Amino acid sequence: MALTRTDTLWQLALGKWAEIGAASPDLAPAIDLQKVILRLLVDALDALDIPSGSLLSTETVLDKWQRGIPALRNEPVPIADALINVLPPLCDALAAGGAGDSAAHIGQALAKREIDGGSLLRVSLARNRKAIRSSALHHGFAPDLVWVIGELGSSPLAYAAARSILDSMDGISRVPPELWDRGYCPCCGSWPAFIETVNSEPYNTWMVRIRLSSPAASESLLDAAAYEALVKE
Numbered sequence: 491m492a493l494t495r496t497d498t499l500w501q502l503a504l505g506k507w508a509e510i511g512a513a514s515p516d517l518a519p520a521i522d523l524q525k526v527i528l529r530l531l532v533d534a535l536d537a538l539d540i541p542s543g544s545l546l547s548t549e550t551v552l553d554k555w556q557r558g559i560p561a562l563r564n565e566p567v568p569i570a571d572a573l574i575n576v577l578p579p580l581c582d583a584l585a586a587g588g589a590g591d592s593a594a595h596i597g598q599a600l601a602k603r604e605i606d607g608g609s610l611l612r613v614s615l616a617r618n619r620k621a622i623r624s625s626a627l628h629h630g631f632a633p634d635l636v637w638v639i640g641e642l643g644s645s646p647l648a649y650a651a652a653r654s655i656l657d658s659m660d661g662i663s664r665v666p667p668e669l670w671d672r673g674y675c676p677c678c679g680s681w682p683a684f685i686e687t688v689n690s691e692p693y694n695t696w697m698v699r700i701r702l703s704s705p706a707a708s709e710s711l712l713d714a715a716a717y718e719a720l721v722k723e
Contacts, residue, residue, distance in 0.1 A: 500532050523587035527642065530576050535646035537572035540654040548659055555670050560679035561655050567615060567647065574607035577643045589635060596631050596639060605629060614640030615648060617679050652677035
């Protein structure tokens with residue numbers, strides 16, 4: 491039987507975890523938590539069916555990229571039941587992994603529909619932290635934890651949607667820099683960082699590099715001292 495894309499992802503992850511665990515046994519609890527979370531997300535990804543080119547036309551995507559706008563921004567993306575249903579188990583995994591009662595209570599609220607899972611996933615995919623913060627505080631939950639849960643739950647959809655967009659563009663695996671040089675994902679607008687190996691040593695020599703669309707923008711960034719001063723104001 492041929493391996494599916496998610497089967498391949500899972501086998502790759504198992505190999506990486508084995509290497510990391512052998513090199514750093516103290517990371518075993520973190521690896522165990524990651525295994526549970528990734529298994530849930532891989533299974534949710536398997537349940538998604540987003541045909542190539544079904545979300546946006548190539549012309550729309552290129553027009554957005556020329557204006558520095560992620561392809562999925564302000565686009566109606568259907569939220570599958572599989573993604574909504576995975577949210578409570580994600581909360582259970584986080585609770586067992588160290589987030590405790592805070593994650594468990596959020597999971598209970600999602601299971602009881604006190605928090606609408608579909609809405610959480612939509613605002614997460616839209617990168618709307620203000621909406622998540624307002625909803626979390628309204629329910630008495632930690633905004634950062636609700637954000638993490640929304641990020642995890644929406645990640646299979648972001649991945650599948652990005653693959654649909656790229657596959658429709660002659661099956662490219664990544665966006666060429668001449669089409670997108672911004673510091674965030676060209677499809678969903680997520681996290682402005684990527685990992686690269688700087689030499690042959692594994693794991694402990696990975697670097698996270700932030701690529702700015704304009705080098706001059708770094709002049710307005712705060713250093714640690716300036717940030718602490720701002721927080722104290």
